[in-house]
Amino acid sequence: MSALITHLKNKQLVWQASQQAQTAAAKIATGVAELDQALNGGFPKQGVVRINSVMGIGELKLCMPIIQQRQQDKRQLFVMAPPVQINAEMLIAHDIAIEQVFFVANDDKANQLWACEQCLKSGLCHTVLLWQSKLSLTQAKRLQVAAEQGDCLLLLFEYNSVAQPLPISLSMNLSREQDVLHINIAKQRGGWPVSDLTVKHTLNSIRQRYQTVAQPHTKNNIVALHAQR
Amino acid sequence: MQGLWVYVRFKALQLGTIVDSDGIAAQHTANPIAIYDALNNQLCQLNPAALNQGLKIGMGLAAASALCAELTIIEYDADKESQQLLAIVQQLYGVTADISLDKPDGLYLRIDNMLRLYADIDSYWHTVQTLLSEFHYDYASAYSISAAKVLARARYNRISLEQRNWQQALRRCRLSHSALTEKQVTALQRVGISSFDDLFTQPLSAIAARFDGPMLRYLSELKGERFEQLTLYRPAQQFIRYSELLYEITLAERLLKPLEHLLQMLERYLIQRALVAFDLTVELHLRDKQQQQWQLHSAQGENRTQAWLTIAGVSVERLTLEAPVQGLTLKAQQLSHVVAANDDLFAGKQTQMTTLQLISRLQAKMGKQGVYQLQMAHDHRPEQLNQVVYPADGQWSASQKAPPVFSDRPSLLLKEPIPLTQASKVLTPPERIIAGWWSDSPCERDYFIAQNDEGQYLWVFRDHHNQWYIHGYFA
Numbered sequence: 001m002s003a004l005i006t007h008l009k010n011k012q013l014v015w016q017a018s019q020q021a022q023t024a025a026a027k028i029a030t031g032v033a034e035l036d037q038a039l040n041g042g043f044p045k046q047g048v049v050r051i052n053s054v055m056g057i058g059e060l061k062l063c064m065p066i067i068q069q070r071q072q073d074k075r076q077l078f079v080m081a082p083p084v085q086i087n088a089e090m091l092i093a094h095d096i097a098i099e100q101v102f103f104v105a106n107d108d109k110a111n112q113l114w115a116c117e118q119c120l121k122s123g124l125c126h127t128v129l130l131w132q133s134k135l136s137l138t139q140a141k142r143l144q145v146a147a148e149q150g151d152c153l154l155l156l157f158e159y160n161s162v163a164q165p166l167p168i169s170l171s172m173n174l175s176r177e178q179d180v181l182h183i184n185i186a187k188q189r190g191g192w193p194v195s196d197l198t199v200k201h202t203l204n205s206i207r208q209r210y211q212t213v214a215q216p217h218t219k220n221n222i223v224a225l226h227a228q229r
Numbered sequence: 230m231q232g233l234w235v236y237v238r239f240k241a242l243q244l245g246t247i248v249d250s251d252g253i254a255a256q257h258t259a260n261p262i263a264i265y266d267a268l269n270n271q272l273c274q275l276n277p278a279a280l281n282q283g284l285k286i287g288m289g290l291a292a293a294s295a296l297c298a299e300l301t302i303i304e305y306d307a308d309k310e311s312q313q314l315l316a317i318v319q320q321l322y323g324v325t326a327d328i329s330l331d332k333p334d335g336l337y338l339r340i341d342n343m344l345r346l347y348a349d350i351d352s353y354w355h356t357v358q359t360l361l362s363e364f365h366y367d368y369a370s371a372y373s374i375s376a377a378k379v380l381a382r383a384r385y386n387r388i389s390l391e392q393r394n395w396q397q398a399l400r401r402c403r404l405s406h407s408a409l410t411e412k413q414v415t416a417l418q419r420v421g422i423s424s425f426d427d428l429f430t431q432p433l434s435a436i437a438a439r440f441d442g443p444m445l446r447y448l449s450e451l452k453g454e455r456f457e458q459l460t461l462y463r464p465a466q467q468f469i470r471y472s473e474l475l476y477e478i479t480l481a482e483r484l485l486k487p488l489e490h491l492l493q494m495l496e497r498y499l500i501q502r503a504l505v506a507f508d509l510t511v512e513l514h515l516r517d518k519q520q521q522q523w524q525l526h527s528a529q530g531e532n533r534t535q536a537w538l539t540i541a542g543v544s545v546e547r548l549t550l551e552a553p554v555q556g557l558t559l560k561a562q563q564l565s566h567v568v569a570a571n572d573d574l575f576a577g578k579q580t581q582m583t584t585l586q587l588i589s590r591l592q593a594k595m596g597k598q599g600v601y602q603l604q605m606a607h608d609h610r611p612e613q614l615n616q617v618v619y620p621a622d623g624q625w626s627a628s629q630k631a632p633p634v635f636s637d638r639p640s641l642l643l644k645e646p647i648p649l650t651q652a653s654k655v656l657t658p659p660e661r662i663i664a665g666w667w668s669d670s671p672c673e674r675d676y677f678i679a680q681n682d683e684g685q686y687l688w689v690f691r692d693h694h695n696q697w698y699i700h701g702y703f704a
Contacts, residue, residue: 054683054684054685055685055704056641056685056687056702056704057683057684057686058686058703060641061703076584083641084642084643084701085615085641085642085644086642087615087638087639087701088604088605088614089614089638090638090639090640093638098602098604098605099602101602101603102602102620103600103601103602103603104591104595104599104600105595105598105599105600105601106595106599111595114594115594118587118590118591122582124583124587157704176685177684178680178684203678203686203703204637205637205656205657205678206657206678206686209656225661225673225693
C-alpha cells in the first residue's frame, strides 16, 4: 500500500495535507482577485510557472505585480533570450529596478537552458524569465529542482504550442477576447485544475476607454501628420 | 656591495617547469624525464624516476636511450630557466629584500641587513628554505659576493656569520669552481698555482707581475677586500608563468589539468600580495611555433584557483585548438587590490556565489556580449530609448528613477518595425512622437494600441506616408 502511495506521490498525483499547508503559505498574490482565489492565494513563491498563450496578450503584464513583489529581497531578475527585446520603460513603469535586471542573449536553446539553470541554482535571482517551447520532461524537472534549490521563481512563457503536462508548480493557458482574459489552470501543485476562468484584465488606457464607451463616439478629430502641407 | 651574502645555485630549474598530462610535476611523476644539453651532448637534469632507471647526469644521448627506452628528452633552454628563476625571486621577495639574479640559475641574497628583521641567521635561512622547499639547490654564505658563488659551486651548503669559516673553506675549493676562465686557470697552473690555498699564500705583488687587472680585481673581491656592484631585483606588477607539456594536447578539455597547476601558482602569487586578477591570458604554444590566445574573464576579480577553474571549465567548451598544444603561458597583467565585499549577512539566503561571479560564468560560455543590461536614454524615439550596457564595461550610470509619463508602454519592443498586415482594431487615441529632426533618424509617427483577431495587443504606428507598422507587443 505504502509503495503505491510513494509511487503516486513521486508522480505528484497525490499530496499530503501537511505539505499543502506549507505550500499555501508561500504564495504571492497576482492582484487579480478571481485568479488569486482559484490559485489558493496566488503564484507559488518558487518553482516553475508555465504560461501558454499567444504572444502579446498581456501574459507578462499579468506577472508584473509578482515580479515587483519578489524584487524586494534585493536579488536579481534574469531574462533569458526574449523573442523580442524587452522594453526597459515598461519595467520602470512597474517599479522594477532596472539595475537589477540582466539579460542573456543567446540563440541556442541548449545554452539558454544551461544559463537558466545556472541562474536558478545560484540563489542570486528572485525571478528568471524564460521563453521556450516544447520543454522535455527531464528539462522541466531539472529546472523545477533548480528553482526550488535557489528559492527562485521561473516564469516560463510558451507561445503557440500544444502544452504537454510537465512536473512543475503551476501551468496555465491564457487566451484573450477583447478586454477579457480566459485562464485555464491546467495544473497547480496542491490544488485542483480550474477551467474557463474569465477575468477582466487589460491595459490601463483601454480600460478607461471601455469605461467611457457608453458615451457617443467623438468624431474623428485627429489632425493628420503634415496636415498643413 | 659590502655585507654577508648567500649565493643559491639551483640544480634542475627547467625540469621543475615540466608538468605531465595528468598535471603531476616532473619531480613526482613516474615517467622518466631528462633535460638534454645539445651543446655538450650530455644530460644535465634528471627527475627521480630517471635516476631510478640508472641514468646519470653527464651521460650522452646514446647511452641514455640504451639504458631507458621510454625516457622523455627535452632540450635545455636557458631562457626557460631564467623565467623560472624570476618566478622564484617573486616569491622570495616577500621574505628577503636585497636579491640579485645571476642568470640562468643563480641568486644572490643579502643576509646582514635582514638580521634586524629575523631573530638570527638560522630563522632567516629557515624561512627562505621553506619557500624553496620544492627545489634542489646548493648554497653558501660569505662576506664576499664572488666567494659565496665559488663556495656554492663547490657545494659548501653552509651558512654562518663567522668570518673565518668561509675563508678556510674557500682555500679548500678547486680553481675550477671559480669564475676564472679555463685559460686563466691553466696560466695559473703553469706558474705552480693549482688551488685557492696556493693563490692566497702568494703575495699580491707576485701575481700582479704576471696577470692582468680584471684577474687581480677578482682575487681581491674573493678575499672580501673589494666589493662588486650588483643590480637588485625590483618586482613587476604582473604574473607570467610558463609550463611545458610532456605530451601534445589536442582536446581542449585536457588543458584544464596543466592549467590548474599554473593557477595554483597564480593563487599563491596573488594571495601573498592581496591582489585579484580580472583578466587572464593563456597563451597556448602550438606545434610549429604558432601561438593561440585564450582569454578568461571574471567580472568580480578572482584569486582562487577553484574560481578560475570554474570559469575556465565553462570557457573551454568554446575553445577550438588550431594545432596540438605543447606549452602554456599564463599571464595576468592587470592586477588590482582585493576589495572586501560588503554583503549583508542577514539579507536573504546565503549563497556561495556573488552576482558578478554568476555573470562571469555566463560570459565565459556566451562571450562578453552574452549578458547585458538595459539603460534608459533621454530620448523619446522608441528606437533610441533602450541602450544596451555590458556589465564588463562598468559604464552603468546612476539609475533613472523618474517613472515614464505615459500610461501604457509595450513590454516587447521590436528592433525594426514590421509592416502591419493583419486586420486589427485601433483602441486608443493617438500618441504623437515627433523627435530626432536634428539627427539622421528622425521620427514622425502617430502611435496607437491596436488589437487583432487573436487578441494580441499591438503597438502600431502610422508614419507620414500613411503606412502602418507594428513596433511592439503588450505581452
